[in-house]
Amino acid sequence: MKWLEKRATGKKGEKIGYPTQKPMGLLARIIRASTNEGDVVLDAYCGCGTTVAVAQALKRKWIGIDITYQSISLILKRLEETFGEQELGKVKTDGIPKDMASAIALAKRDDDRLRKEFEKWAVLTYTRNRAVINEKKGADGGIDGRAFFKIGKTDNAKIILQVKSGGVERKDVATLHSDMLPEKAAMAVMITLEKPSKPMLDEARAVGKFRHEDMARDYDTISIVPVIDIVEKGKTLDIPMSLEVVKAAKRANEEKQLDWLLDG
Structure with missing residues (x-):
C-alpha cells in the first residue's frame, strides 16, 4: 500500500x-x-x-x-x-438536482453536511465547475466559492459566490457588497433558493457595473441568481474564466498521457 x-x-x-x-x-x-x-x-x-x-x-x-x-x-x-x-x-x-423540487429537497436536509452539498452544487453548476469551494470549517465569512477571470494579458480578477437557501433579504446584499472589499473581489454572485425581492434587486443594481475592457462589456458588480434559473433555464456564469485559458494546454497534456496508455 x-x-x-x-x-x-x-x-x-x-x-x-x-x-x-x-x-x-x-x-x-x-x-x-x-x-x-x-x-x-x-x-x-x-x-x-x-x-x-x-x-x-x-x-x-x-x-x-x-x-x-x-x-x-x-x-x-x-x-x-x-x-x-x-x-x-x-x-x-x-x-443531483435536476429541478426545483430536488434542489429544495437537498437544501432543506437536516444534516449540515448535506446542506453544504447544496451550496457546492449551486456554486459549481453555475460556474460550470470552474469555481473553488470554500472548505473553511464553521463560519465561512459569507463566501461559499471563489472563481477567477482574466483581465489583460497577465492579470486575474476575482468573483466571490454566496449561496442562500432561505430567509434572504436586502441587507444580505449589502453585506455581500461589504465582503467584497477584504476579498479584493471585482464581482460577486448571490445564488438564492427563493425568488429575490425587488428591494434586493434594487440594492444589487445600486452597486453598479464592472467594465471588462477585454470583452468590451459591462457586467453587474453584484448578480442575484435564483436557483430556478439554473435548473430550468440552464443559466451559468457567462464570463470567460481563467481556467479556460489553460484548458487547451491541459487537454494536450492529458491527450499525451492517454496516447501513452493506449500504446502500452
Whole structure:
C-alpha cells in the first residue's frame, strides 16, 4: 500500500492535487487485465475520476459513484478537458438536482453536511465547475466559492459566490457588497433558493457595473441568481474564466498521457 501511494503521482504532469489520486498507468493495467472493450467498469468511490477517465480512453463503459458533488464536479471537468464537450454531453448523472423540487429537497436536509452539498452544487453548476469551494470549517465569512477571470494579458480578477437557501433579504446584499472589499473581489454572485425581492434587486443594481475592457462589456458588480434559473433555464456564469485559458494546454497534456496508455 505504501508503494502504491508513492506511485500516485504517475507520469509528470498527471497529478491534479486530489489526496488519494492513483496513477493512470496502474488503472490502465488493471482495466486491461480484467475487461475487454465495451465491458462495464464500476468504481463505487470514484474520487477524482482516474478510473473513469482511463475506462473512457480504453473504450469501456463505466459507472462512477461518489457521495460529494465536489468529486462529481471534478470528474465532469476532467472529462470535458480530456475528451471535449461533445463526449461530456453523453454522460448521464443521477442523484443531483435536476429541478426545483430536488434542489429544495437537498437544501432543506437536516444534516449540515448535506446542506453544504447544496451550496457546492449551486456554486459549481453555475460556474460550470470552474469555481473553488470554500472548505473553511464553521463560519465561512459569507463566501461559499471563489472563481477567477482574466483581465489583460497577465492579470486575474476575482468573483466571490454566496449561496442562500432561505430567509434572504436586502441587507444580505449589502453585506455581500461589504465582503467584497477584504476579498479584493471585482464581482460577486448571490445564488438564492427563493425568488429575490425587488428591494434586493434594487440594492444589487445600486452597486453598479464592472467594465471588462477585454470583452468590451459591462457586467453587474453584484448578480442575484435564483436557483430556478439554473435548473430550468440552464443559466451559468457567462464570463470567460481563467481556467479556460489553460484548458487547451491541459487537454494536450492529458491527450499525451492517454496516447501513452493506449500504446502500452
